[in-house]
Amino acid sequence: MKKRVTKAIFPVAGLGTRFLPATKSIPKEIMTLVDRPLIQYAIDEARAAGIREFIFVTSRGKSALEDYFDNAPELEAALRKKGKTELLEELKKTNMDSGAIAYVRQNKALGLGHAVWCGRRLLGNEPFAVILPDDVIAAETPCLKQMVEAHAETGGNMVAAMEVPDDKISSYGVLDIKEDMGSVVSVKGMVEKPEAKKAPSNLAVIGRYILTPQIMNNLNKKKTGAGGEIQLTDAIAQEIEESDNVFGFRFRGQRFDCGSKAGFLQATVAFGLAREELRDEFQSYLSGMEALRNAAE
Ligand code: G1P
Numbered sequence: 001m002k003k004r005v006t007k008a009i010f011p012v013a014g015l016g017t018r019f020l021p022a023t024k025s026i027p028k029e030i031m032t033l034v035d036r037p038l039i040q041y042a043i044d045e046a047r048a049a050g051i052r053e054f055i056f057v058t059s060r061g062k063s064a065l066e067d068y069f070d071n072a073p074e075l076e077a078a079l080r081k082k083g084k085t086e087l088l089e090e091l092k093k094t095n096m097d098s099g100a101i102a103y104v105r106q107n108k109a110l111g112l113g114h115a116v117w118c119g120r121r122l123l124g125n126e127p128f129a130v131i132l133p134d135d136v137i138a139a140e141t142p143c144l145k146q147m148v149e150a151h152a153e154t155g156g157n158m159v160a161a162m163e164v165p166d167d168k169i170s171s172y173g174v175l176d177i178k179e180d181m182g183s184v185v186s187v188k189g190m191v192e193k194p195e196a197k198k199a200p201s202n203l204a205v206i207g208r209y210i211l212t213p214q215i216m217n218n219l220n221k222k223k224t225g226a227g228g229e230i231q232l233t234d235a236i237a238q239e240i241e242e243s244d245n246v247f248g249f250r251f252r253g254q255r256f257d258c259g260s261k262a263g264f265l266q267a268t269v270a271f272g273l274a275r276e277e278l279r280d281e282f283q284s285y286l287s288g289m290e291a292l293r294n295a296a297e
Helices: 038-048 063-068 073-081 085-092 112-117 143-154 166-171 214-220 232-243 261-273 276-296
Strands: 007-011 053-058 101-105 128-131 135-138 157-163 173-180 184-192 203-211 246-250 254-257
Touching: 007 038, 007 112, 038 128, 038 135, 038 143, 053 063, 073 085, 112 214, 112 232, 128 143, 135 203, 135 261, 143 157, 143 184, 143 203, 143 246, 157 173, 157 232, 166 203, 184 232, 203 232, 203 246, 214 232, 232 246, 254 261, 261 276
Parallel strands: 007 053, 007 128, 053 101, 157 246
Antiparallel strands: 128 203, 135 254, 157 203, 173 184, 173 203, 184 246
């Protein structure tokens, strides 16, 4: 029987330089889309996929992230006293059971592969997920859940994937497709951040992974790759050579690149419009802007 995926690593050690000065004092994962921090979207997606243990790879200056998942008895008591039951429920969703969440420190920024490797002692001999909270995915069935279901068929290593335009491809890990079966593709090569003209395809890796424990052995070698960093992409690519068990998964859903300002703003608009209590007012504001722009053109 295949082992279930119950553990996930969240690499959250990045400096968030693209969002300075905000990220001088708040971790970028605490930045909010409407009223929920990015990390909450990632956690909710993980929970929906059956994840029970959450491993955060953090760094200096991320204590706000740890506090976020703690109980807040005073705040809860105040809301209870005021009869704000809905807010209280919302707040309770942020609480994590004791022992369900673990923090490990990445003490040097050596790359995504290294960040994932920092979590190695907290994993057993079973497949695990990696979620990059910068990639927010709106989907009817949460992306990681779609992947867990597909992974039950394929086993091996699976990365979320989507087609991106030529001028963006050099920002991603890119798949060299062996066989395209529609939502699942088998992979014969992977390159991190290739030049557009050297990219093997337009199918890019998005920040959701289900990986075999073997990946940690590959990362043990601490080989540097693109940008002088230890790349997760390279450790997965090594599995193609050794076990030929790497798959890409075209998920159903809308992905927002919340690691970039433009992507973050787009997500804010989309998630704002998705909220019933905001929709009418926000929609009419946006239509007003469009009318203004049309008039100006
Ligand atoms: C990371 C990965 C890359 C992947 C991307 C998805 O890159 O290294 O393979 O395509 O996430 O968002 P980063 O965005 O951290 O540069």
